[in-house]
Amino acid sequence: MAEHPDSVVVRRGYEAFSQGDMETLRSLMTSDCTHHSPGSSQMSGHFKDADNVLAHFGKLMELTGGTFRVEVDGIYPDGRGHVMSTHKWYGDRGDRGIEMRGGLFFTIVGGKVTDVDECVEDIDESDAFWGQAD
Template sequence: MTEHTPVAVATTYFEALGRGDVPAAMALLADDVVWHQPGANRFSGDHTGVAGVGALLGGMMEASEGSFGLAVTGPAMSNGEFVALPVRFTGQRSDAAMDMAGIDLLTVRDGKIAEVHLFSEDGPAEDIFWGRA
């Protein structure tokens, strides 16, 4: 990637996730990234650092029996270092399924994703899918 604008970084991040290239996506996170996971479920709260975010995403893949997916559904919207993207996220396991819209808000500084805020269209349904610890 030669362009480091916030939109270019966000686009490259989601393209990497879309093709299953988790290492390339994780390489775009700042070492001290802060990921704000919404809701009242076992994954909710702040996750710090690349290792913390990796553990979060790995836990979500495990809880969804490997089915957790995320797709960008519209254009990136930017305001300085902030980039908001409409997304659709899905997951399925033997006893439950989830399919809903959301917004991912990334803060991009110095060519890296420094902070992530997530918004779900149906927080209570997402909490039910992920369950409590």
């Protein structure tokens, strides 16, 4: 059974992210794509347009000294332009590390990601890990 085209987009995105391939990531998003990150840390908020979304991803790497990584658990399309993914993410920051389950809810139009809503297992722990802006 072939993988749904929307699932292919999301899987390619995870692979590109894991390889640091920002060019491929950009090609999978609309120019006005928005990423919504939960909580109240410096990594929380609404990141509008592909440049800001990619800068947000870059900051994940910057704050963790390049240790941030994601392992996909599952990718689930609804066949109507939405895909839910589940994963576990890891990172080290200063003297603390984190390992947390989470998920992303993608909206896909015309084979490109237009919107991403992020959910995490423990918002308070995520906020504590990322901290506030310096």
